[in-house]
Amino acid sequence: MSRIDYYSVAPDGLNQIMKVENYVNKTELDKTLKEYIKLRVSLINGCAYCVNMHTKDLIKIGEPFEKIACVSVWDEADYFTEKEGTALELAEYVTRISDQGVPDALYQKVREHFSEKEYVDLILAIAQINTWNRISISMGNRATAE
Structure with a gap:
Protein backbone atom coordinates (compact mmCIF):
# COMPACT_ATOMS: atom_id res chain seq x y z
CA MET A 1 0.00 0.00 0.00
CA SER A 2 1.41 3.38 -1.00
CA ARG A 3 1.05 6.68 0.81
CA ILE A 4 -0.47 8.13 -2.35
CA ASP A 5 -2.10 6.54 -5.39
CA TYR A 6 0.53 8.26 -7.50
CA TYR A 7 -0.65 6.75 -10.78
CA SER A 8 -4.02 8.46 -10.25
CA VAL A 9 -2.59 11.72 -8.93
CA ALA A 10 0.05 12.23 -11.66
CA PRO A 11 -0.85 10.01 -14.62
CA ASP A 12 0.99 12.14 -17.18
CA GLY A 13 4.25 11.92 -15.26
CA LEU A 14 3.94 8.19 -14.61
CA ASN A 15 3.03 7.58 -18.25
CA GLN A 16 6.33 9.19 -19.26
CA ILE A 17 8.21 6.96 -16.83
CA MET A 18 6.34 3.96 -18.26
CA LYS A 19 7.49 4.93 -21.77
CA VAL A 20 11.11 4.56 -20.64
CA GLU A 21 10.22 1.31 -18.87
CA ASN A 22 8.67 -0.05 -22.06
CA TYR A 23 11.75 0.97 -24.05
CA VAL A 24 14.07 -0.76 -21.57
CA ASN A 25 11.91 -3.90 -21.65
CA LYS A 26 12.18 -4.03 -25.45
CA THR A 27 15.95 -3.64 -25.65
CA GLU A 28 18.07 -6.54 -26.81
CA LEU A 29 19.78 -6.75 -23.43
CA ASP A 30 19.34 -10.14 -21.81
CA LYS A 31 16.15 -10.20 -19.70
CA THR A 32 17.83 -12.09 -16.89
CA LEU A 33 20.72 -9.62 -16.80
CA LYS A 34 18.25 -6.73 -16.61
CA GLU A 35 16.56 -8.40 -13.64
CA TYR A 36 19.89 -8.86 -11.84
CA ILE A 37 20.68 -5.19 -12.45
CA LYS A 38 17.27 -4.23 -11.03
CA LEU A 39 17.85 -6.41 -7.98
CA ARG A 40 21.40 -5.15 -7.35
CA VAL A 41 20.44 -1.48 -7.68
CA SER A 42 17.39 -2.00 -5.46
CA LEU A 43 19.61 -3.58 -2.79
CA ILE A 44 22.01 -0.63 -2.93
CA ASN A 45 19.14 1.85 -2.65
CA GLY A 46 17.39 -0.08 0.11
CA CYS A 47 14.11 -0.48 -1.76
CA ALA A 48 12.51 -3.51 -0.10
CA TYR A 49 9.48 -3.37 -2.41
CA CYS A 50 11.69 -3.61 -5.53
CA VAL A 51 14.07 -6.18 -3.98
CA ASN A 52 11.05 -8.37 -3.28
CA MET A 53 9.61 -7.89 -6.77
CA HIS A 54 12.82 -8.57 -8.68
CA THR A 55 13.78 -11.54 -6.52
CA LYS A 56 10.39 -13.07 -7.34
CA ASP A 57 10.86 -12.23 -11.03
CA LEU A 58 14.25 -13.98 -11.10
CA ILE A 59 12.76 -17.05 -9.40
CA LYS A 60 9.92 -17.08 -11.96
CA ILE A 61 12.39 -17.15 -14.85
CA GLY A 62 14.22 -20.07 -13.28
CA GLU A 63 17.33 -18.48 -11.80
CA PRO A 64 18.92 -20.52 -9.02
CA PHE A 65 18.34 -19.27 -5.49
CA GLU A 66 22.07 -19.37 -4.71
CA LYS A 67 22.87 -16.99 -7.56
CA ILE A 68 20.06 -14.61 -6.60
CA ALA A 69 21.24 -14.63 -2.98
CA CYS A 70 24.80 -13.75 -4.06
CA VAL A 71 23.97 -10.73 -6.22
CA SER A 72 25.08 -8.31 -3.50
CA VAL A 73 28.47 -10.04 -3.40
CA TRP A 74 28.68 -10.86 -7.10
CA ASP A 75 32.38 -10.02 -7.26
CA GLU A 76 33.13 -12.66 -4.61
CA ALA A 77 30.94 -15.40 -6.10
CA ASP A 78 31.50 -17.72 -9.05
CA TYR A 79 27.86 -17.54 -10.18
CA PHE A 80 28.25 -14.55 -12.47
CA THR A 81 29.96 -14.45 -15.85
CA GLU A 82 32.52 -11.75 -16.58
CA LYS A 83 29.92 -10.00 -18.75
CA GLU A 84 27.29 -10.10 -15.99
CA GLY A 85 29.80 -8.92 -13.42
CA THR A 86 30.83 -6.02 -15.61
CA ALA A 87 27.19 -4.94 -16.00
CA LEU A 88 26.65 -5.22 -12.24
CA GLU A 89 29.78 -3.18 -11.58
CA LEU A 90 28.50 -0.50 -13.95
CA ALA A 91 25.14 -0.56 -12.16
CA GLU A 92 26.90 0.03 -8.85
CA TYR A 93 28.94 2.95 -10.17
CA VAL A 94 25.97 4.60 -11.87
CA GLU A 116 27.63 1.41 -27.96
CA LYS A 117 23.87 0.82 -28.23
CA GLU A 118 23.97 -1.79 -25.48
CA TYR A 119 25.96 0.60 -23.28
CA VAL A 120 23.30 3.27 -23.70
CA ASP A 121 20.59 0.69 -23.03
CA LEU A 122 22.41 -0.46 -19.88
CA ILE A 123 22.60 3.13 -18.64
CA LEU A 124 18.89 3.62 -19.32
CA ALA A 125 18.03 0.37 -17.54
CA ILE A 126 20.13 1.38 -14.53
CA ALA A 127 18.69 4.90 -14.47
CA GLN A 128 15.17 3.50 -14.76
CA ILE A 129 15.43 1.18 -11.76
CA ASN A 130 17.01 4.02 -9.77
CA THR A 131 13.95 6.12 -10.67
CA TRP A 132 11.55 3.36 -9.62
CA ASN A 133 13.45 2.87 -6.35
CA ARG A 134 13.16 6.53 -5.51
CA ILE A 135 9.47 6.63 -6.34
CA SER A 136 8.76 3.45 -4.41
CA ILE A 137 10.68 4.49 -1.29
CA SER A 138 9.26 8.03 -1.32
CA MET A 139 5.71 6.74 -1.71
CA GLY A 140 6.11 4.28 1.15
CA ASN A 141 5.72 1.09 -0.90
CA ARG A 142 6.44 -1.94 1.23
CA ALA A 143 7.46 -5.49 0.45
CA THR A 144 4.68 -8.00 0.97
CA ALA A 145 4.65 -11.77 1.22
CA GLU A 146 2.11 -12.05 -1.58
Whole structure:
Protein backbone atom coordinates (compact mmCIF):
# COMPACT_ATOMS: atom_id res chain seq x y z
CA MET A 1 0.00 0.00 0.00
CA SER A 2 1.41 3.38 -1.00
CA ARG A 3 1.05 6.68 0.81
CA ILE A 4 -0.47 8.13 -2.35
CA ASP A 5 -2.10 6.54 -5.39
CA TYR A 6 0.53 8.26 -7.50
CA TYR A 7 -0.65 6.75 -10.78
CA SER A 8 -4.02 8.46 -10.25
CA VAL A 9 -2.59 11.72 -8.93
CA ALA A 10 0.05 12.23 -11.66
CA PRO A 11 -0.85 10.01 -14.62
CA ASP A 12 0.99 12.14 -17.18
CA GLY A 13 4.25 11.92 -15.26
CA LEU A 14 3.94 8.19 -14.61
CA ASN A 15 3.03 7.58 -18.25
CA GLN A 16 6.33 9.19 -19.26
CA ILE A 17 8.21 6.96 -16.83
CA MET A 18 6.34 3.96 -18.26
CA LYS A 19 7.49 4.93 -21.77
CA VAL A 20 11.11 4.56 -20.64
CA GLU A 21 10.22 1.31 -18.87
CA ASN A 22 8.67 -0.05 -22.06
CA TYR A 23 11.75 0.97 -24.05
CA VAL A 24 14.07 -0.76 -21.57
CA ASN A 25 11.91 -3.90 -21.65
CA LYS A 26 12.18 -4.03 -25.45
CA THR A 27 15.95 -3.64 -25.65
CA GLU A 28 18.07 -6.54 -26.81
CA LEU A 29 19.78 -6.75 -23.43
CA ASP A 30 19.34 -10.14 -21.81
CA LYS A 31 16.15 -10.20 -19.70
CA THR A 32 17.83 -12.09 -16.89
CA LEU A 33 20.72 -9.62 -16.80
CA LYS A 34 18.25 -6.73 -16.61
CA GLU A 35 16.56 -8.40 -13.64
CA TYR A 36 19.89 -8.86 -11.84
CA ILE A 37 20.68 -5.19 -12.45
CA LYS A 38 17.27 -4.23 -11.03
CA LEU A 39 17.85 -6.41 -7.98
CA ARG A 40 21.40 -5.15 -7.35
CA VAL A 41 20.44 -1.48 -7.68
CA SER A 42 17.39 -2.00 -5.46
CA LEU A 43 19.61 -3.58 -2.79
CA ILE A 44 22.01 -0.63 -2.93
CA ASN A 45 19.14 1.85 -2.65
CA GLY A 46 17.39 -0.08 0.11
CA CYS A 47 14.11 -0.48 -1.76
CA ALA A 48 12.51 -3.51 -0.10
CA TYR A 49 9.48 -3.37 -2.41
CA CYS A 50 11.69 -3.61 -5.53
CA VAL A 51 14.07 -6.18 -3.98
CA ASN A 52 11.05 -8.37 -3.28
CA MET A 53 9.61 -7.89 -6.77
CA HIS A 54 12.82 -8.57 -8.68
CA THR A 55 13.78 -11.54 -6.52
CA LYS A 56 10.39 -13.07 -7.34
CA ASP A 57 10.86 -12.23 -11.03
CA LEU A 58 14.25 -13.98 -11.10
CA ILE A 59 12.76 -17.05 -9.40
CA LYS A 60 9.92 -17.08 -11.96
CA ILE A 61 12.39 -17.15 -14.85
CA GLY A 62 14.22 -20.07 -13.28
CA GLU A 63 17.33 -18.48 -11.80
CA PRO A 64 18.92 -20.52 -9.02
CA PHE A 65 18.34 -19.27 -5.49
CA GLU A 66 22.07 -19.37 -4.71
CA LYS A 67 22.87 -16.99 -7.56
CA ILE A 68 20.06 -14.61 -6.60
CA ALA A 69 21.24 -14.63 -2.98
CA CYS A 70 24.80 -13.75 -4.06
CA VAL A 71 23.97 -10.73 -6.22
CA SER A 72 25.08 -8.31 -3.50
CA VAL A 73 28.47 -10.04 -3.40
CA TRP A 74 28.68 -10.86 -7.10
CA ASP A 75 32.38 -10.02 -7.26
CA GLU A 76 33.13 -12.66 -4.61
CA ALA A 77 30.94 -15.40 -6.10
CA ASP A 78 31.50 -17.72 -9.05
CA TYR A 79 27.86 -17.54 -10.18
CA PHE A 80 28.25 -14.55 -12.47
CA THR A 81 29.96 -14.45 -15.85
CA GLU A 82 32.52 -11.75 -16.58
CA LYS A 83 29.92 -10.00 -18.75
CA GLU A 84 27.29 -10.10 -15.99
CA GLY A 85 29.80 -8.92 -13.42
CA THR A 86 30.83 -6.02 -15.61
CA ALA A 87 27.19 -4.94 -16.00
CA LEU A 88 26.65 -5.22 -12.24
CA GLU A 89 29.78 -3.18 -11.58
CA LEU A 90 28.50 -0.50 -13.95
CA ALA A 91 25.14 -0.56 -12.16
CA GLU A 92 26.90 0.03 -8.85
CA TYR A 93 28.94 2.95 -10.17
CA VAL A 94 25.97 4.60 -11.87
CA THR A 95 23.81 4.16 -8.76
CA ARG A 96 26.55 5.71 -6.61
CA ILE A 97 27.57 8.19 -9.31
CA SER A 98 28.24 11.05 -6.89
CA ASP A 99 31.04 9.03 -5.28
CA GLN A 100 33.34 8.90 -8.30
CA GLY A 101 31.40 8.96 -11.55
CA VAL A 102 31.99 6.18 -14.06
CA PRO A 103 35.75 5.70 -14.51
CA ASP A 104 37.16 5.44 -18.02
CA ALA A 105 38.62 2.03 -17.18
CA LEU A 106 35.16 0.71 -16.30
CA TYR A 107 33.70 2.20 -19.47
CA GLN A 108 36.38 0.40 -21.51
CA LYS A 109 35.71 -2.85 -19.63
CA VAL A 110 31.98 -2.57 -20.32
CA ARG A 111 32.66 -1.87 -24.00
CA GLU A 112 34.60 -5.15 -24.24
CA HIS A 113 31.29 -6.92 -23.68
CA PHE A 114 28.65 -4.47 -24.93
CA SER A 115 28.22 -2.36 -28.07
CA GLU A 116 27.63 1.41 -27.96
CA LYS A 117 23.87 0.82 -28.23
CA GLU A 118 23.97 -1.79 -25.48
CA TYR A 119 25.96 0.60 -23.28
CA VAL A 120 23.30 3.27 -23.70
CA ASP A 121 20.59 0.69 -23.03
CA LEU A 122 22.41 -0.46 -19.88
CA ILE A 123 22.60 3.13 -18.64
CA LEU A 124 18.89 3.62 -19.32
CA ALA A 125 18.03 0.37 -17.54
CA ILE A 126 20.13 1.38 -14.53
CA ALA A 127 18.69 4.90 -14.47
CA GLN A 128 15.17 3.50 -14.76
CA ILE A 129 15.43 1.18 -11.76
CA ASN A 130 17.01 4.02 -9.77
CA THR A 131 13.95 6.12 -10.67
CA TRP A 132 11.55 3.36 -9.62
CA ASN A 133 13.45 2.87 -6.35
CA ARG A 134 13.16 6.53 -5.51
CA ILE A 135 9.47 6.63 -6.34
CA SER A 136 8.76 3.45 -4.41
CA ILE A 137 10.68 4.49 -1.29
CA SER A 138 9.26 8.03 -1.32
CA MET A 139 5.71 6.74 -1.71
CA GLY A 140 6.11 4.28 1.15
CA ASN A 141 5.72 1.09 -0.90
CA ARG A 142 6.44 -1.94 1.23
CA ALA A 143 7.46 -5.49 0.45
CA THR A 144 4.68 -8.00 0.97
CA ALA A 145 4.65 -11.77 1.22
CA GLU A 146 2.11 -12.05 -1.58
